[in-house]
Amino acid sequence: MTDAIPAPVPSRIPVRGDGHFPVRRIYCVGRNFADHAREMGAAAPASKAERGQPVFFLKPADAIVVDGIVPYPHGTHDLHHEIELVVALGRDAPAGVLDADAAETLVFAYGVGLDLTRRDLQAAAKAKGLPWDTGKAFDHSAPVSELVPAHDVGALDALTLTLQINGETRQHGALSDLIWDVGDILHELSKLYALRAGDLVFMGTPAGVGPLQIGDAFVARLDGIVELRGEIAVPTGTGVA
Template identity: 50%
Template sequence: MRDFVFQAADIPSVAVKGTGARFPVRRIFCVGKNYAAHVAEMGGDAKSDPPVFFTKPADAVAPCGADIPYPTDTDDLHHEAELVIALGRGGADIPAAEAAAKVFGYAVGVDLTRRDRQAEAKAKGRPWDVAKAFDNSAPISDIVPLAETGHPSSGRIWLSVDGVLKQDGDLSAMIWSVPEIIAALSRSFELKPGDLVFTGTPEGVGPIARGQRVEAGVDGVGELDFRII
């Protein structure tokens, strides 16, 4: 056993549906600009602006049913519903044809965003960490093993706030597919078991206020809910 100078933090983890086991989270990668209509609503061009990658810390995960405190340092908290890939195997320079074999399962996630801080970062050419990588910024449902979901390439992805539908898209509208995302990431990072990948959001992103309840879902994968307090 290593002799740490203070007690090490617990390993962040996510429940695996239908089991008593948990998925240990190593890193969280996120894909930006992966649905053409969302690229357009954010003022970009899907043809000239390919998806971008950013990260969140592993302990940004928050479980289904959580009460999530409204984050500090923002007056414009936004929701972004996403399909999440949970990797059970890793590698570097993974060919797209081999990428699907790396997947352990899938989940529903919401990329919470300090939109005002993101706008400032974009305007000044700065990193997005403050806008994306804060505490509880990655609510996620239980992970569903691949044997139950298959590899979803189409199906409804949606999000509602206080029962009012805000996002309503289809996975088939993703610019980059799951295998292409894994392959592209593996060219910049050696992926390993425990990595989560948020795959981007459809159009309809918008603000959430204190006291509001958020529900999200992906057909064939599951649903997620949480409340901002």
């Protein structure tokens, strides 16, 4: 049986050393740094025992940007940056709920990315109790660096995230401050989804999120490991930004 239309080519991310990582699905974690939760007006847990449940949302796999060129999206006047650790899974999860201590054995590589957000659309949806999809899951909303194999990264707790816009530091946070670490998040995701090789997880952002304008240059770093350089370009197509 032949396809009625050509099969879409999957998004692929370069892997340091050799090859590319085909993206199956993009999971994102909201409010995973206490300081960012507070700046967004949400309560932050005082301890792990008070964490409750993580907030998850998804982006389409073709939202990936690997060359750093991000057209300003249509439909918004308030595009925001959110720097995040990106986790790439290289193995399918076994059936059932993953144990948090074993979950990280699924991890193939790490990178750094931006969870770009149409903040005005997200805020309007929140105010009406509606889903965030239009604020989060749009074209070019997931710029990401090359991926670095996990064995070359080492302990995450020693690393920090830093985002500069036009040379000014906007965000900086230690991965030791994550409310839910990688193992915790994969454990929680496995309660809801069948995790597979090719999945990405954007792990949440520290405080300091803010607006981006056409012409802004950004440098996102997983300090000492990898960086993502890019810029916000003029909108594409005929829509109105």
